[in-house]
Amino acid sequence: MTKPTTHHEALIQIANLGTCANGKTPAYKLFQQALDIAVAALDIPVYHNPKPVAAHLQPIFDENNRVGLLLIQRGDNLGWAFPSGWIENTDDSAETAARRESDEETGIVTHNGELFYSEITPGGIIMLFSRCPVALSIDELIFFKPNREALAVRVAYEPEELVFSSHTEAMKRWFKHKPPVVDEDELTRLAGATYQAAMRD
Structure with a gap:
C-alpha cells in the first residue's frame, strides 16, 4: 500500500479498505488501519476526548x-x-x-x-x-x-x-x-403533599 500524499488519496484508501473486509478482519479494523496511515502521512492532528x-x-x-x-x-x-x-x-x-x-x-x-x-x-x-x-x-x-x-x-x-x-x-x-436522605415512604408522602398543595393553588 502506497502512502497517500493528498487528502483525496487518503479518503480513497480509507474507503477501499473500509469496504473490503475478507470475512476474517472486521471492516472497522480495516477502516482504522487506513485512517491511521492517512493521519500519519498527512500530519493530521488527532484529538482524544476522554469518556467520563x-x-x-x-x-x-x-x-x-x-x-x-x-x-x-x-x-x-x-x-x-x-x-x-x-x-x-x-x-x-x-x-x-x-x-x-x-x-x-x-x-x-x-x-x-x-x-x-x-x-x-x-x-x-x-x-x-x-x-x-x-x-x-x-x-x-x-x-x-x-x-x-x-x-x-x-x-x-x-x-x-x-x-x-x-x-x-x-x-x-x-x-x-x-x-x-429520605426513605421512599417519606418521598411518597412529600410528593403527595406537593401535589395537594399544587391542586389548592
Whole structure:
C-alpha cells in the first residue's frame, strides 16, 4: 500500500479498505488501519476526548436505622467499589448514567442522584460521583443476582479503602458530610403533599 500524499488519496484508501473486509478482519479494523496511515502521512492532528465514568452512591438503611452506602464486589474480582461505568451517548446526564449503571449491576431500582464530587485519575479518567438523596431499605438487596459485573453486594457503614482511590475519597467525603436522605415512604408522602398543595393553588 502506497502512502497517500493528498487528502483525496487518503479518503480513497480509507474507503477501499473500509469496504473490503475478507470475512476474517472486521471492516472497522480495516477502516482504522487506513485512517491511521492517512493521519500519519498527512500530519493530521488527532484529538482524544476522554469518556467520563459515572459512579452512583446509594444510601441504604438497616433495621436499626443505620445508613450506609451500597457497594459491589467487582466482576473482575479486584475488590469492592461503587457501581459505576462509562457514560454512554444515550445517557441524558452523568446522574442518569450513574443510576443506570447501578441498576444494571445490582438489579436494585434506585433514584437519580446529584453530582457532588469529581476527580481525574492518574490514568486520565474523569470520575463523576453522584449521590442519591433517597435511601433504600436493606431488604432491597434480595433483588441482587451475581453477574459478570458484580459478584456480590454489601453495605458499608463507615469509610473504608475501596479498590479505586477515587472511590475511597468519594466515600470519605460522603461520610464526613453525611448529607440528609429520605426513605421512599417519606418521598411518597412529600410528593403527595406537593401535589395537594399544587391542586389548592
